[in-house]
Amino acid sequence: MFVVLSLLSQAMAAPISHYDPAIHDLYQYDATVTKADPATPVAYNTSAIPDGYDFTGVNVRDRRFNNRSPHVSSSTDINDYNSGYVAIVMVSPQHALVSAHYIDAVPSQMNAVEFMADDGHKVVLEGVSSDIVGPDLKLITFSEPLPEDAGIAVYSKFIDYATLPVSGMVFGVDSQGRMLPRRAVHYWEPYNEEWSFVHTPFGPITDHLGVIFSGDSGTPLFIADYTGQNYFLGTAYDSDRKIGPEVVANINALTALSGYSVEQVDYPYAPVDFDLDGRVTSADLSLLLGAWGTSDETADVNGDGVVDGGDFGVFLGYW
Numbered sequence: 001m002f003v004v005l006s007l008l009s010q011a012m013a014a015p016i017s018h019y020d021p022a023i024h025d026l027y028q029y030d031a032t033v034t035k036a037d038p039a040t041p042v043a044y045n046t047s048a049i050p051d052g053y054d055f056t057g058v059n060v061r062d063r064r065f066n067n068r069s070p071h072v073s074s075s076t077d078i079n080d081y082n083s084g085y086v087a088i089v090m091v092s093p094q095h096a097l098v099s100a101h102y103i104d105a106v107p108s109q110m111n112a113v114e115f116m117a118d119d120g121h122k123v124v125l126e127g128v129s130s131d132i133v134g135p136d137l138k139l140i141t142f143s144e145p146l147p148e149d150a151g152i153a154v155y156s157k158f159i160d161y162a163t164l165p166v167s168g169m170v171f172g173v174d175s176q177g178r179m180l181p182r183r184a185v186h187y188w189e190p191y192n193e194e195w196s197f198v199h200t201p202f203g204p205i206t207d208h209l210g211v212i213f214s215g216d217s218g219t220p221l222f223i224a225d226y227t228g229q230n231y232f233l234g235t236a237y238d239s240d241r242k243i244g245p246e247v248v249a250n251i252n253a254l255t256a257l258s259g260y261s262v263e264q265v266d267y268p269y270a271p272v273d274f275d276l277d278g279r280v281t282s283a284d285l286s287l288l289l290g291a292w293g294t295s296d297e298t299a300d301v302n303g304d305g306v307v308d309g310g311d312f313g314v315f316l317g318y319w
């Protein structure tokens with residue numbers, strides 16, 4: 001089994017040698033994206049992410065979108081307001097996590113954050129937590145819950161990083177608002193509560209990748225499970241920041257005042273995800289077939305002592 005896994009890892013280790021928007025962008029954009037005039041995404045790019053992942057629920061558009069940077073000309077277009085922000089993650093309809101050093105450094109931008117409902121009324125920023133709720137994290141509160149028609153994705157379930165599968169893919173947002181595979185979990189050290197990432201299967205950080213993964217401070221990180229469900233993992237700044245039980249408790253102490261709570265969950269891996277990449281794919285099927293007829297405990301998912309059709313039936317249940 002481990003030999004097969006090793007070969008699979010090598011086969012996947014194809015680094016990105018150049019940046020191609022048609023391949024690497026989560027959304028397709030107008031061709032005129034610039035720093036001064038970021039374009040609105042025009043379509044979902046299904047080739048931007050590996051097979052088996054689905055980030056259609058991630059609401060990410062161009063940077064500085066919902067703080068109405070000077071490039072926005074219309075004050076009545078809902079799409080000029082309602083979008084993800086690279087340093088913000090909504091954790092309830094009324095709360096968002098922001099990068100603490102970022103909100104302290106550029107309060108003028110943060111104070112301008114506002115959203116618009118279909119009827120034209122706007123939801124504005126009401127307050128910022130005075131305390132840091134987690135590693136480089138503050139919580140901001142809006143004047144009222146955002147209406148459902150605002151189209152803002154809320155990530156109220158945080159993955160317990162202690163349960164991340166080794167080789168699980170982590171996705172980040174770059175400074176153009178693009179969702180990109182960012183890195184893979186390398187190891188988890190439970191005793192020291194340390195984790196590590198490696199930049200496979202996309203290779204180590206190079207000058208090329210430094211451009212691609214140029215997310216601003218507080219870049220949200222997400223991970224997807226085998227069902228395609230997306231979870232918030234934390235924010236990237238300096239070293240990657242973890243969201244653990246203490247952070248979740250701090251957040252809940254503040255959001256509870258408005259009637260909302262967030263949840264920390266274990267990574268819901270499938271028992272037939274043999275290569276632990278968060279997906280059930282043909283790679284896992286190959287590993288099952290490779291152990292066929294043996295007593296391999298990993299592949300014997302129904303626990304009857306042999307890898308056979310019974311385990312294949314379980315496998316199909318997760319396909």
Ligand SMILES: [Ca+2]
Nearest residue numbers: 273275277279
């Ligand atoms: Ca798998």
Ligand SMILES: [Ca+2]
Nearest residue numbers: 300304306311
């Ligand atoms: Ca079996």
